Amino acid sequence: MNQHLIIGVILNCEGDVYRDIAMSPKASLADLHQAIVSAFSMEAGQMAAFYTTDNDWNQLDEIPLMSMDIEAQADMTSNLIATHFTDKQGRLIYIYDFMDMWTFMVEQVRWADGDLPENAVVLSEGNKPEKAPDPDFESDNLAGDSFDEDAFNDDPYGDEVDPMDPYADL
Template sequence: MTYKIRAILDVENDVIRDILIDKSNNLETLHKVIANAFGFNGQEMASFYRTDNDWNQGEEIPLFDMSDAGESISMSTCIIEDTLKNDGDKLIYVYDFFSMWTFYVELTEVKSLPEDNLNLPKVVFAFGDAPETAPEKEFTSDNFNDDLDFDNDDFNEFGGFENIDDYDF
């Protein structure tokens, strides 16, 4: 089976790519195809993020296994058909954490195509050009200090802290 996946770059003007890919490929292959389809070399760090229908970011699927034991999830261990199971399933893809290129990725169609005439994966639709530089992203959070019930005087009850060598453990 072949999956048709739409990737939309999060920039002011529409930049879209539709990709045909075999469902048995892993997310690392999809990462390389998306990066190349938008004119990137694919050499930067990247991650996919599971998401719901409202594009709320969930679990990270990093390019490489970052765990000490080497048993954590990564793009190479996630098969596309296990990650995107139904039409409309979505992922957020972030490429190059310094520039924060962000893409909205969605499974748009599952096709049964003859294997002999396909060179998968391949880009089957392209609209728009990626800008030279990534748009600036502003990451903000709620001010959690407002929710905490203490002030700086609470930390001075130990007589201040200047050097860890002053303490005998």
């Protein structure tokens, strides 16, 4: 009897759009990449990357489709699924097409025994929108509510001459 890992892939968009995909634990992240592209009917041939995350889905280390740097971390082909999904743990962020930024949350759902086809969609909900949603870039506003250029002004009255200003003597 074969054991499969059921991986939930949720598209970051309005509404519920997700696929549960049965994968062999011996498959690579490149295999999962291909399964996601197929399951969501994405246009093939775009760059993509997985990212490790913490429990709050904060993006951490990149696992690229192809490594462009010899000394860089391993790419998708050399990363096995079982390395990232173990004992009900494991989450990744998957970004497909760096121009459109299709963003997916990927996590382990469960283990399944039985004869399932490799890379098979076992549960499907919702349809992919025609256009990728705008990425939601958030940051902790560490500088306050807004950037105030005058906060760095050492001349509050404007009467000092800047020695670096070539037009100061005119």
